[in-house]
Amino acid sequence: MDYEDQLERAIEATPDSESVGERFTVPDVEVRQEGKMTVFENFRETTDVLNRRPEHVMKFFQDELGTSGHIDERGRARLKGEFRADRIAEALDGYVDSFVRCNECSSPDTRLVTEQGATVLKCDACGALSPTPDL
Template sequence: MEYDDMLDRAIEESPEIDGTSERFEVPDPEVRQEGNVTVFENFQQVCRRLDRDPDHVMQFLQNDVGTSGHIDESGRARLTGEFDAGRVANAVGEYVDEYVLCPECGLPDTRLEREQGAIIRRCEACGARSPVEN
């Protein structure tokens, strides 16, 4: 059997993967100002959609916007300072690029694993493994 024939057969027998990230939509951040604090109202909903630990997302947000903050008792993120929805959305987008979307296939079907002190993003769709920034 020729290589091209084998390749065609492999492609035909491969399962279809919805190769677009269009099915993955992150809710727009709902933010409001409370004095000198920006309240990210739907923070928990965003974390659930990302399938990531809220503490990890919060730590990234704080580093990205350059402020301190915490998650309040009702699950909202409270960031010290005034940040508009666009700024928070940009930070969430950067988090998605760094920690959620697979760099190989572009799908969001990833899990974060710790391996020898490094964080590895493992894709459950294509099997790719890639290190991420700590």
């Protein structure tokens, strides 16, 4: 078998990128209004997928949305004010970009660590250390 035949065989054996699901998907936000509060129903599930402390994510949301809030006994984020689902999703994307995905390889296999008094994003896939915004 020559090179061209081997290459063609390898291409045929490789699955299409559209058919292979990404292993890291952030859940769609589920929000509802409750009076003058916005309740992020699947907040706990989302923080579990992101592998981040709910308190850290909540602090980011408060800063990003310019509001106050808390995590209730059922693990839902309760934010003061009325926010549409797309605004919450936009803030969540900002969190993922700043505190979850590696800046070098885009892997979600990261963790927040403290290096010389500063919190940085350490990638378990490529080993990169990236600065994170202050919260």
